[in-house]
Amino acid sequence: MxxxxxxxxxxxxxxxxxxxxxxxxxxxxxxxxxxxxGHNGSGKSTLARLCNGLLTPDEGRIRVFGxxxxxxxxxxxxxxxxxxxxxxxxxxxxxxxxDDVAFGAENVGLxxxxxxxxxxxxxxxxxxxxxxxxxxxxLSGGQKQRVAIAGVxxxxxxxxxxxxxxxxxxxxxxxxxxxxVTRLNKEEKITVLLITHFMEEALLADRAVVMNxxxxxxxxxxxxxxxxxxxxxxxxLALPRIGVICETLRAGGxxxxxxxxxxxxxxxxxxxxx
Amino acid sequence: xxxxxxxxxxTYNPGSPFASAALRDVSLTIEEGEFFxxxGHTGSGKSTFVQHLNxxxxxxxxxxxxxxxxxxxxxxxxxxxVLTVGDFDLTDKKTNxxxxxxxxGMVFQYPEYQLxxxxxxDDVAFGLKNFSKxxxxxxxIDEAVRAAVEVVGLDYxxxxxxxxxxLSGGQKRRVAIAGVxxxxxxVLVLxxxxxxxxxxxxxxxxxxxxxxxxxxxxxxxxxxxxxxxxSENCTRAAVFADGTVRYVLPPRELFRHAQELTELGLDxxxxxxxxxxxxxxxxxxxxxxxxxxxxxxxxxxxKKRKEGAQ
Amino acid sequence: xxxxSFGQFYPVDSFVHRLDPRLKIVFLIAYIVAIFLASxxxxxxxxxxxxxxxxxxxxxxxxxxxxAVRAVTFLVLFTTALNVLFYKGETVYWTWKIFCVSFEGxxxxxxxxxxxxxxxxxxxxxxxxxxxxxxxxxxxSLLTPLKWIRIPVHALxxxxxxxxxxxxxLMDETARIKNAQMARGADFESGNLVKRVxxxxxxxxxxxxxxxxxxxxxxxxxxxxCYTGGNHRTKYKKLRFTWRDLVAFLLVAALIGGVxxxxxxxxxxx
Numbered sequence: 030m031x032x033x034x035x036x037x038x039x040x041x042x043x044x045x046x047x048x049x050x051x052x053x054x055x056x057x058x059x060x061x062x063x064x065x066x067g068h069n070g071s072g073k074s075t076l077a078r079l080c081n082g083l084l085t086p087d088e089g090r091i092r093v094f095g096x097x098x099x100x101x102x103x104x105x106x107x108x109x110x111x112x113x114x115x116x117x118x119x120x121x122x123x124x125x126x127x128d129d130v131a132f133g134a135e136n137v138g139l140x141x142x143x144x145x146x147x148x149x150x151x152x153x154x155x156x157x158x159x160x161x162x163x164x165x166x167x168l169s170g171g172q173k174q175r176v177a178i179a180g181v182x183x184x185x186x187x188x189x190x191x192x193x194x195x196x197x198x199x200x201x202x203x204x205x206x207x208x209x210v211t212r213l214n215k216e217e218k219i220t221v222l223l224i225t226h227f228m229e230e231a232l233l234a235d236r237a238v239v240m241n242x243x244x245x246x247x248x249x250x251x252x253x254x255x256x257x258x259x260x261x262x263x264x265x266l267a268l269p270r271i272g273v274i275c276e277t278l279r280a281g282g283x284x285x286x287x288x289x290x291x292x293x294x295x296x297x298x299x300x301x302x303x
Numbered sequence: 304x305x306x307x308x309x310x311x312x313x314t315y316n317p318g319s320p321f322a323s324a325a326l327r328d329v330s331l332t333i334e335e336g337e338f339f340x341x342x343g344h345t346g347s348g349k350s351t352f353v354q355h356l357n358x359x360x361x362x363x364x365x366x367x368x369x370x371x372x373x374x375x376x377x378x379x380x381x382x383x384x385v386l387t388v389g390d391f392d393l394t395d396k397k398t399n400x401x402x403x404x405x406x407x408g409m410v411f412q413y414p415e416y417q418l419x420x421x422x423x424x425d426d427v428a429f430g431l432k433n434f435s436k437x438x439x440x441x442x443x444i445d446e447a448v449r450a451a452v453e454v455v456g457l458d459y460x461x462x463x464x465x466x467x468x469x470l471s472g473g474q475k476r477r478v479a480i481a482g483v484x485x486x487x488x489x490v491l492v493l494x495x496x497x498x499x500x501x502x503x504x505x506x507x508x509x510x511x512x513x514x515x516x517x518x519x520x521x522x523x524x525x526x527x528x529x530x531x532x533x534s535e536n537c538t539r540a541a542v543f544a545d546g547t548v549r550y551v552l553p554p555r556e557l558f559r560h561a562q563e564l565t566e567l568g569l570d571x572x573x574x575x576x577x578x579x580x581x582x583x584x585x586x587x588x589x590x591x592x593x594x595x596x597x598x599x600x601x602x603x604x605x606k607k608r609k610e611g612a613q
Numbered sequence: 614x615x616x617x618s619f620g621q622f623y624p625v626d627s628f629v630h631r632l633d634p635r636l637k638i639v640f641l642i643a644y645i646v647a648i649f650l651a652s653x654x655x656x657x658x659x660x661x662x663x664x665x666x667x668x669x670x671x672x673x674x675x676x677x678x679x680x681a682v683r684a685v686t687f688l689v690l691f692t693t694a695l696n697v698l699f700y701k702g703e704t705v706y707w708t709w710k711i712f713c714v715s716f717e718g719x720x721x722x723x724x725x726x727x728x729x730x731x732x733x734x735x736x737x738x739x740x741x742x743x744x745x746x747x748x749x750x751x752x753x754s755l756l757t758p759l760k761w762i763r764i765p766v767h768a769l770x771x772x773x774x775x776x777x778x779x780x781x782x783l784m785d786e787t788a789r790i791k792n793a794q795m796a797r798g799a800d801f802e803s804g805n806l807v808k809r810v811x812x813x814x815x816x817x818x819x820x821x822x823x824x825x826x827x828x829x830x831x832x833x834x835x836x837x838x839c840y841t842g843g844n845h846r847t848k849y850k851k852l853r854f855t856w857r858d859l860v861a862f863l864l865v866a867a868l869i870g871g872v873x874x875x876x877x878x879x880x881x882x883x
Contacts, residue, residue, distance in 0.1 A: 067501075068501040068502075068503060068504075069471075069472055069473070069500070069501045069504065070471065070472075078833070081837055083833055083836060083837065104839060104841065107836070107837060107838070107839050108839060111837070111838075112834075112837045114830060114833065114834055114837075115830075116827070116830060118782045118827070119826075119827045119830040119831050119834065120830070120831065120834040121778060122771070122774065122775050122778060122831070122835060123746065123774060123778060124744075124745060124746050124774070124777055124778050125744075125746055127849075128746060128849070128850065131849040131850075132835075132838055132840075133838035133839055133840075134847075134849070135846050135847050135848060135849055136838060136839040136840045136841065136846055137839050138845040138846060138847050139847060140847065141847065141848075141849060141851065144847065144849040145849065148849070165778065166778075166781040166782070169345060169346075170345065177834075180838060181837075181838065184838065184839065196499050197498070197499060199344065199345055199528045200528050200529075200570050201344065201568060226501040226502060228502065265501065265502070265503040266501070266502055266503070267502035267503065267506070270531055270572075270573045270594060271573055273594055274573070274574075274577070274594060274597070274598060277594070277595075277598040278598055278601060278602065281598065281602040281605075282602075283601070283602060283605050291573060291576050291577060291580065292580060294577060295577050295580035295581055295584075298577070298581060298586075298601055299581060299584040299586055301605050301608075302586060302601065302604045302605045302608050303584065303585070303586060303608070354792070357796055359792050359795060359796060401798060401800075404795070404796055404797075404798060405798065408796070409793075409796035411789060411792065411793045411796075412789075414793065416790070416819055416822075416823060417790055417793040417794065417815075417819050418819065419814065419815045419818035419819050420815075429794075429797055429798075429799075429815065430797035430798050433797060433798025433799055433800065434798040468822075482797060483796070483797060486798075
């Protein structure tokens with residue numbers, strides 16, 4: 030079953046303004062991990078807001094698990110599609126971690142015992158159990174974003190969208206989030222849409238798509254995308270560093286296989302030079 | 304201007320239950336003309352250190368907390384704290400901190416969020432007017448602002464009367480940087496200058512900093528989490544951890560300590576990771592850890608082996 | 614900056630800390646009533662004794678309590694001085710024009726000053742022992758009857774809770790913007806009033822823009838988590854009475870009873 034389907038979707042923020050998303054056809058399978066790449070202003074964040082009805086398309090249709098997203102079923106759509114945003118400080122409503130995680134579950138009117146269980150589940154899923162009674166303000170950026178993910182998980186969504194949720198974090202925080210998301214996809218079978226401009230993060234996805242000026246311009250496995258280096262550059266993106274090294278060695282005549290894994294590349298080099 | 308820090312300590316909220324030592328006995332010298340990198344986790348003390356460099360955190364008021372009131376018998380007095388930037392002695396209360404701030408430009412994280420004026424021209428001119436002793440003529444302001452806006456790669460005529468809030472993210476950041484360099488500081492300090500930008504934006508900012516280093520400011524100091532950024536750009540780098548300085552080395556020597564850096568929870572550049580992996584197989588690649596040099600050295604090894612085989 | 618806990622909450626685990634916040638708010642009101650009912654020093658002594666008991670039970674160091682009093686020293690001294698000078702008593706020590714110092718005046722002023730000090734201490738005991746969150750919960754719960762006359766109590770409580778969450782964030786932001794503008798030579802400390810007010814514009818404009826941006830993003834994040842207002846919403850944390858609340862309730866009831874009894878049985882002039 031398709032988790033998300035975009036059918037010829039267009040959207041612009043102002044009438045007469047430029048289209049943020051243009052004639053977009055795109056779908057995500059249930060259980061899939063898809064990375065959405067694109068430079069700032071390419072329309073990739075608009076995508077996230079269209080998926081859960083924060084924005085309504087001007088043209089075209091969006092379906093989530095077969096249901097057309099519209100004004101009448103926003104509530105059900107949002108229970109199924111959790112979105113985590115960019116700024117770790119602008120997503121928490123409560124001062125204490127567990128109170129914030131409870132927020133979504135309270136909104137949909139779950140009974141008290143069930144909310145307690147959901148908090149247990151969500152905090153365990155992001156590895157923050159021991160911070161249950163901590164003040165959000167005292168956590169690191171990565172920890173705050175993990176709390177934000179937990180707050181979304183408390184609604185037991187089948188799809189989680191990360192809208193540049195790693196952009197403001199340091200490398201350690203980024204790794205925390207990417208680890209959590211990978212685990213959610215593998216263990217909880219949650220469909221993941223990871224919107225990012227860190228090329229390295231896309232390497233973990235099953236599939237990557239590239240957006241440019243509101244259009245979907247590239248699609249395939251992360252590896253097949255990074256093999257089309259010249260095309261990437263025209264979309265204001267760049268290869269991850271490991272790709273650059275592979276490229277340079279091959280250009281120098283060395284027969285290394287194109288790989289995106291450091292250990293594999295080291296082995297390739299070792300075979301060539303010894 | 305040479306920056307010298309010796310035995311520098313700093314504690315936030317001293318004497319309260321929330322006291323936390325941010326710097327502990329830090330000694331570090333940054334020579335004039337360097338493109339210096341500062342590495343460390345959030346909370347390692349790196350931001351506290353750079354905020355000392357233009358007197359945003361003042362030594363005179365905080366210093367008394369680190370010196371015992373009365374020495375015990377036979378106890379040697381603790382070594383004196385030294386903090387100088389060029390001729391400015393920052394441990395001296397009487398130092399002219401405004402003159403210091405004019406010479407040491409400071410660009411904070413996400414500087415575009417500090418724009419406030421109605422036009423780009425007024426925003427960039429803000430620092431210029433603040434620092435000048437007498438009232439500047441409009442022509443003098445125009446000239447200085449134009450030079451600063453153009454050196455950061457923007458079109459002055461097109462932007463000068465626009466609101467800074469109408470610009471794109473990348474343009475806003477450039478305007479914010481122009482607003483700091485407009486006074487022609489000798490030292491430029493930047494905290495995470497490329498944070499939040501896409502790959503192209505990151506590269507453009509680093510290119511801009513090299514241009515400024517060549518043409519505009521003698522010394523550039525960047526605080527960064529991105530080890531590739533450090534290895535590709537810096538002459539030397541200092542590693543901060545728990546309020547102390549662990550290493551001050553050029554990248555080519557620093558990243559030989561790949562294992563120690565990983566133990567501190569820090570990343571190493573990909574080239575250093577590959578070098579370490581190859582070393583396990585007995586292959587020594589002696590590069591300066593820039594991508595270009597690493598590839599060159601690997602290719603040289605490969606060619607040597609090919610010739611030997613023939 | 615963010616390490617300075619907001620409000621005055623003093624983080625220890627004690628009998629008083631664990632009381633139901635609603636009860637503590639009601640007690641504070643009752644206690645204030647008791648202070649004003651007390652018409653002589655016996656009554657005030659009883660109030661002070663109860664307060665001392667609460668302080669010990671709450672494990673708040675004496676120095677912390679004194680700090681709360683120190684903040685109002687000027688107010689206390691000022692009102693005391695006025696009372697001493699203007700009270701028309703019978704046993705007059707000294708007069709000059711409209712001023713008059715009398716025995717009764719001094720006694721009366723000291724009495725009022727003590728009342729004020731007790732008032733300040735008991736109010737600060739509430740903020741020392743109750744986290745901002747449970748204080749918000751308590752206020753929301755106590756105001757519930759207002760829902761019947763269509764006042765959006767839930768929304769008000771949510772606004773209060775978000776405000777408390779955002780205070781450290783905005784304090785950090787203010788410090789950062791202030792530093793950035795100071796690095797550009799901004800001067801917030803010298804000049805006349807007009808100049809100083811003008812000097813805050815480079816801080817206020819970015820701060821306001823940032824607050825609006827944050828509010829926008831927070832609104833989206835709340836929408837995304839199915840927020841639709843207070844209807845059919847449940848609450849995870851329920852406030853519940855325990856044996857502690859009963860003990861505290863009896864104690865305060867006894868205090869008020871005692872003060873009233875003293876007022877009737879011991880009709881001393883002061």
